[in-house]
Amino acid sequence: MGPPGAGKGTQGELLAEHFGIPRLSTGDMIRAALDEGSPLGERVREFYDAGRLVPDDVVLDLVAAAFDRPEAERGFLLDGFPRTVAQADGLGALLDARELALDAVLSLEVPDEEVVDRITGRRVCSSCGHVTHVRAVEAGTACPECGGELSQRSDDAPETVRTRLAVYREETEPLLAYYAKQVGLTAVEGVGTVEEIQGNLRAASDGVGAT
Numbered sequence: 001m002g003p004p005g006a007g008k009g010t011q012g013e014l015l016a017e018h019f020g021i022p023r024l025s026t027g028d029m030i031r032a033a034l035d036e037g038s039p040l041g042e043r044v045r046e047f048y049d050a051g052r053l054v055p056d057d058v059v060l061d062l063v064a065a066a067f068d069r070p071e072a073e074r075g076f077l078l079d080g081f082p083r084t085v086a087q088a089d090g091l092g093a094l095l096d097a098r099e100l101a102l103d104a105v106l107s108l109e110v111p112d113e114e115v116v117d118r119i120t121g122r123r124v125c126s127s128c129g130h131v132t133h134v135r136a137v138e139a140g141t142a143c144p145e146c147g148g149e150l151s152q153r154s155d156d157a158p159e160t161v162r163t164r165l166a167v168y169r170e171e172t173e174p175l176l177a178y179y180a181k182q183v184g185l186t187a188v189e190g191v192g193t194v195e196e197i198q199g200n201l202r203a204a205s206d207g208v209g210a211t
């Protein structure tokens with residue numbers, strides 16, 4: 001868990017690799033379902049094409065399908081899901097039905113100012129997709145990888161980031177208390193280099209799944 005821009009994707013991928021388990025993110029599941037064109041994918045497409053948020057029951061069906069794939073047999077890491085208490089209740093039911101339980105819930109802690117700086121400073125290359133930060137490149141220069149044009153995604157504009165953070169605080173943050181009570185919650189320092197933060201996450205999940 002963690003606010004937008006906390007590095008959940010990058011860190012989750014590294015941590016999943018460390019444990020030899022798949023990282024399950026709902027964004028990836030939605031994209032994969034759209035690509036597959038399965039019946040579930042068609043349901044996702046209805047909402048996606050209408051520019052609407054994919055509803056919880058469809059998201060939970062996607063998560064259930066991911067749990068039942070052979071890759072997930074030894075475990076899985078959920079990234080950015082659940083986002084609301086309703087989704088967490090749905091997840092609980094899916095796990096109960098499979099006689100599974102969460103081993104750990106990690107919360108990547110990043111202060112608001114740091115989140116805003118990270119996201120609003122993000123620049124993406126329009127040619128190769130390389131992602132960098134304004135401070136890492138000289139003003140007005142091109143992509144260090146391919147020389148393409150760097151620009152800011154509309155999602156990364158300051159007012160959009162403030163809105164995303166407010167949604168996180170209102171809808172997702174209550175889950176921290178929810179899981180603190182149910183499973184136990186480990187807060188992890190989310191500021192530092194990628195390696196430092198990964199070290200914090202591994203230390204916090206030491207012994208998880210060792211049974």
Ligand SMILES: [Zn+2]
Binds near residue numbers: 127128143144148
């Ligand atoms: Zn580039």
